[in-house]
Amino acid sequence: MNQITETPTNNHAYSSIFQGTGVEEFKKCIQHHLMSFQGRDPDRAGDQDVYRALSYALRDVLMEKWIKTQKTFYAGKMKRVYYLSLEFLVGRSLGNAIINMGLMDEVTQALEQLGYDLERLRECEEDAALGNGGLGRLASCFMDSIATMKIPAYGYGIRYDFGLFNQKIVDGYQVETPDSWLRLGSPWMYERTSFMYPVQFYGHVTATTDENGRYRARWTDTEIVMAMACDMLVPGFKNDHVINMRLWRAKASRELDLRFFNAGNYITAVENKVKSETISKVLYPSDDISEGQELRLKQQYFFVAATFQDILRRYRKDNDTFDDFPNQVAVQLNDTHPAIAIPELMRLLLDIEGLGWELAWNICVKTFAYTNHTLMPEALETWPVDMLGRVLPRHLEIIYEINRRFLEEVALCYPGNLRKIQEMSLIDEGPVRRVRMANLAIVGSHSVNGVAALHTELLKNYLFRNFHEMYPDRINSKTNGITPRRWLLKCNQELSGLIGDKIGYDWVVDLDRLRDLETYCDDPAFHQRWQAVKLVNKKRLAKIIAATCCIEVDPETLFDIQVKRIHEYKRQLLNVLHVIHFYQRLITRPEEAVTPRTIIFAGKAAPSYVKAKLIIKLINSVAAVVNNDPRVGSRLKVAFIPNYCVSLAERIIPAADLSEQISTAGTEASGTGNMKFALNGALTIGTLDGANIEIREEVGADNIFIFGMTAEEAEYEKKCKSRKPWQIYERNPEVREIIDAIAGGAFSNGDTELFRPLVNDLLSENDPYLLLLDLESYLQCQRLVGEVYADRATWIRRSILNVARMGKFSSDRTIKEYAEEIWGLKIDR
Known part of the structure; x- marks a missing residue:
C-alpha cells in the first residue's frame, strides 16, 4: 500500500506548470485565464470570474495528467473497466480537485495574495446535477477510488442539462423549480466534438440470410440522434493518475431538418431539432405518463449505444477479432438502467460484426456484471413490450431470442415446472406484457452483486431465489463504501486535522489506519478537542439553518439528523412521530429531565410521489407548531433544510x-x-437493515443504537399480521396521543383531513413499512439516546470508536473487491 507521509496541506509540485516558484506561477496562470479565457481585467474580476479562472488553471494540470494516464493504459495493453451508470452525483469539483492534487497550500496562498478567499470561491460553484441519490453518489465515490487505486477505467453516463429539480419549501409544501446547473457553463467539462456517434430509434427490422445460411437482421428507417462526448476528469489522490467520466449529450443529427426548412416550415424544423436534443435535457423524467416512460427508455439506450461505439472504437485499435474481448473489456451495470446494453452488444456482434449467436452470447456473459440496488420487487425496472418494440424493435427481437434459449435451459433444469418458467422468464405475461430488466441483467451477466451482506442474502433467498438455485456461483456480495477523501478529509477539515495530529494521514488511502485512534478513546484532553471540533461544525450548520429556515437553534443541543431521499420505506414519518412524542412530553411533563434536541430533516420527494410530499408537509407543519411554542424554548427545535445536495451534505454530516x-x-x-x-x-440509531448490520459488527453493539424488527420478523408480520397497528394504538396511550394529535388537526390548524391519508396508513394492517409495529421500540431507543448523550464522556468515547472502526467502509476496499473478484484485475495495494 502506498503510504501518505505528509499532511493534506503539504505537497510537492505535481506538474511542470507549477514547478519552480509555485505560488507565483499559479497566480500568473489564474491571471492568464482571466484574460484569455474570460476576457476579464484581473484588477476588476469578481469571485465568479476568479472561481472559473482557478478551475481552468487546475484543469490544465488535470488534462496533462489524464493524457499521461491514457498513454500508460495503451502502452501496458491493460484491460479496461467501463462503469455504466445513469447517475453520477459528483457535487462540486473545485475543493475535491485541490485536495486530491495536493495543491491546497499553493492555491490558498496564491488566492490570498490576489485578495481572494478560497471558501468564498467554492461557493460560486453549482453542484453538478448528474444524479439524485445514493446510487449516483456511490458511483462518484467509486470513480474517486478507481482513480486513487490506478485502475484503468472509465465512467459512462449522460450529461444532463437540468437536474432533478431545485426544492423550495412554500407554506410547508415542496415546490419544484428547474435545476439549471449549466446556465453559466461548467469549467470542469470538456465537450469532445470529435467524438460524435449516431444513435438509432424506431424504424423496423428486415431479415436476410448470409452466405452460410444464418439469420441476419438489418435495422432500417430509423430516427438518428447524435451523442457527443463530454468529459469530466477525476483525479486520484496525490498519485498523478487521472481518469474521466464520459457523459453523453444529445445533439440533432443535423442542425435543422432541411426537408422542412426548404418547404418553408421553419417551426417544424426547429421542433424536430429540439425534440432530438430532449434526451439529455432532464435527469429522470417523470414516468407517470407514457411520454415520460418512453423518454426514460430512450435515455437509457442513448447512453448505452454511444458508450459501446466508444468501447468498440478503443478495442479495435489493437484487435481484428473479438476473441479477446472479455479479457480486455469489463462492463459493470450500475443497477438495471444500463441493462439494455446486453441486447445492444448482441446486436453489434450479430448484425454488425457477423458473429454467430453462441459466440456472441458467450462474449456478452463474460463481459457484463450487474449490481442490484433494491430489495423491493415493485422497484425492479420493467418496460412495456409494445413500447420497447416500437422504440427499439431489433432489441426486442434479441430479448425474445435470449428468453427462448434461456427458458429451454430452465425447462431442462426443472422439467414440467411451469411456475419456474413464469417467474424466471424475461417477459412478464401480465395484462400488459413487460420486459423484466433485472432478469435480463442476471441472465446476461457472469456476476450479480448485492451491496451489503444482508441485501445479498435476501437476493439469494427471496428476490432472486430461482436464479440463485440455477446459477449458485453468480450472486455475490460487495458491501458499499465511501471515499474518505471527500467524506472526511474534505468535508470535515477540523476533524481530519485533529486525527492527523494524533495518528498521521496514512488513513486517507488506508482507512483501516483509523484504528490507531482507539488509543485515545479514554483520553480526557483528546475528548475536549474532539468535542470542540464537533461544536465548530454544529455552529456552522446552525448558521445555515438560520439563513435558510429562519430558525435559531442551539449548537449545544443534541443534533439529531435524518437526511436522504423522502420515501415511505426510509420512514421519515417514524421520525416525525418521535418528534411529536418528544414535544408532548415537554408539554405534559415539563418537570421531566430531558436532553434538549435539534431534529433536522432534509431530502427531496419525487415530484409525482404524493405521499412523500405529504410527509414533507407534515414535518414542516409539526416544526411550525414546535418552534413557536414558548413552553418548549430551546429544548426542542425542528428544521427541514431545503434543496438537499452533495455540497449541503458536506456541511450537515460533520455536525x-x-x-x-x-x-x-x-x-x-x-x-x-x-x-x-x-x-x-x-452515533447511529437504526434498524438491522442494509449496511447497519455490518456497521454494528465493526463498531460494536455498545456503540450503536438498534431497535425494531429484524428482516425476518418484518417479513413474517407482513404475511401473518400477528400484531395489528390499531391494537398498538388502543393499548399504548403514548402512541394514541401521537396519532390523535395528527388526526385531530393539532398540526394543521384544526384541519382533520389534511393528514388523513398518513393516519389511515399508520393504522392499516396493510402498511408495508410497519411503522406502528416498530414505533414503541423506537421511542424506547430514543430515550436511551438522550440518557447516553447526557453522559458526555460516554458519548464522546463512543463517537471516537465509531470513527476508529469505520475502515471497512472505504470505497477503496469495495473497488478492490470488484476489481479482483469481478473484473479480473490484480490490485497491488
Whole structure:
C-alpha cells in the first residue's frame, strides 16, 4: 500500500506548470485565464470570474495528467473497466480537485495574495446535477477510488442539462423549480466534438440470410440522434493518475431538418431539432405518463449505444477479432438502467460484426456484471413490450431470442415446472406484457452483486431465489463504501486535522489506519478537542439553518439528523412521530429531565410521489407548531433544510450527533449515508437493515443504537399480521396521543383531513413499512439516546470508536473487491 507521509496541506509540485516558484506561477496562470479565457481585467474580476479562472488553471494540470494516464493504459495493453451508470452525483469539483492534487497550500496562498478567499470561491460553484441519490453518489465515490487505486477505467453516463429539480419549501409544501446547473457553463467539462456517434430509434427490422445460411437482421428507417462526448476528469489522490467520466449529450443529427426548412416550415424544423436534443435535457423524467416512460427508455439506450461505439472504437485499435474481448473489456451495470446494453452488444456482434449467436452470447456473459440496488420487487425496472418494440424493435427481437434459449435451459433444469418458467422468464405475461430488466441483467451477466451482506442474502433467498438455485456461483456480495477523501478529509477539515495530529494521514488511502485512534478513546484532553471540533461544525450548520429556515437553534443541543431521499420505506414519518412524542412530553411533563434536541430533516420527494410530499408537509407543519411554542424554548427545535445536495451534505454530516437510519428491515439495500455519518463521529440509531448490520459488527453493539424488527420478523408480520397497528394504538396511550394529535388537526390548524391519508396508513394492517409495529421500540431507543448523550464522556468515547472502526467502509476496499473478484484485475495495494 502506498503510504501518505505528509499532511493534506503539504505537497510537492505535481506538474511542470507549477514547478519552480509555485505560488507565483499559479497566480500568473489564474491571471492568464482571466484574460484569455474570460476576457476579464484581473484588477476588476469578481469571485465568479476568479472561481472559473482557478478551475481552468487546475484543469490544465488535470488534462496533462489524464493524457499521461491514457498513454500508460495503451502502452501496458491493460484491460479496461467501463462503469455504466445513469447517475453520477459528483457535487462540486473545485475543493475535491485541490485536495486530491495536493495543491491546497499553493492555491490558498496564491488566492490570498490576489485578495481572494478560497471558501468564498467554492461557493460560486453549482453542484453538478448528474444524479439524485445514493446510487449516483456511490458511483462518484467509486470513480474517486478507481482513480486513487490506478485502475484503468472509465465512467459512462449522460450529461444532463437540468437536474432533478431545485426544492423550495412554500407554506410547508415542496415546490419544484428547474435545476439549471449549466446556465453559466461548467469549467470542469470538456465537450469532445470529435467524438460524435449516431444513435438509432424506431424504424423496423428486415431479415436476410448470409452466405452460410444464418439469420441476419438489418435495422432500417430509423430516427438518428447524435451523442457527443463530454468529459469530466477525476483525479486520484496525490498519485498523478487521472481518469474521466464520459457523459453523453444529445445533439440533432443535423442542425435543422432541411426537408422542412426548404418547404418553408421553419417551426417544424426547429421542433424536430429540439425534440432530438430532449434526451439529455432532464435527469429522470417523470414516468407517470407514457411520454415520460418512453423518454426514460430512450435515455437509457442513448447512453448505452454511444458508450459501446466508444468501447468498440478503443478495442479495435489493437484487435481484428473479438476473441479477446472479455479479457480486455469489463462492463459493470450500475443497477438495471444500463441493462439494455446486453441486447445492444448482441446486436453489434450479430448484425454488425457477423458473429454467430453462441459466440456472441458467450462474449456478452463474460463481459457484463450487474449490481442490484433494491430489495423491493415493485422497484425492479420493467418496460412495456409494445413500447420497447416500437422504440427499439431489433432489441426486442434479441430479448425474445435470449428468453427462448434461456427458458429451454430452465425447462431442462426443472422439467414440467411451469411456475419456474413464469417467474424466471424475461417477459412478464401480465395484462400488459413487460420486459423484466433485472432478469435480463442476471441472465446476461457472469456476476450479480448485492451491496451489503444482508441485501445479498435476501437476493439469494427471496428476490432472486430461482436464479440463485440455477446459477449458485453468480450472486455475490460487495458491501458499499465511501471515499474518505471527500467524506472526511474534505468535508470535515477540523476533524481530519485533529486525527492527523494524533495518528498521521496514512488513513486517507488506508482507512483501516483509523484504528490507531482507539488509543485515545479514554483520553480526557483528546475528548475536549474532539468535542470542540464537533461544536465548530454544529455552529456552522446552525448558521445555515438560520439563513435558510429562519430558525435559531442551539449548537449545544443534541443534533439529531435524518437526511436522504423522502420515501415511505426510509420512514421519515417514524421520525416525525418521535418528534411529536418528544414535544408532548415537554408539554405534559415539563418537570421531566430531558436532553434538549435539534431534529433536522432534509431530502427531496419525487415530484409525482404524493405521499412523500405529504410527509414533507407534515414535518414542516409539526416544526411550525414546535418552534413557536414558548413552553418548549430551546429544548426542542425542528428544521427541514431545503434543496438537499452533495455540497449541503458536506456541511450537515460533520455536525451530526445522531444519525437516523431507520428504514424498515429488509428494504434498504445498503445505504451509504449511514457510513458518512459514522465516519464523521455521529452515533447511529437504526434498524438491522442494509449496511447497519455490518456497521454494528465493526463498531460494536455498545456503540450503536438498534431497535425494531429484524428482516425476518418484518417479513413474517407482513404475511401473518400477528400484531395489528390499531391494537398498538388502543393499548399504548403514548402512541394514541401521537396519532390523535395528527388526526385531530393539532398540526394543521384544526384541519382533520389534511393528514388523513398518513393516519389511515399508520393504522392499516396493510402498511408495508410497519411503522406502528416498530414505533414503541423506537421511542424506547430514543430515550436511551438522550440518557447516553447526557453522559458526555460516554458519548464522546463512543463517537471516537465509531470513527476508529469505520475502515471497512472505504470505497477503496469495495473497488478492490470488484476489481479482483469481478473484473479480473490484480490490485497491488
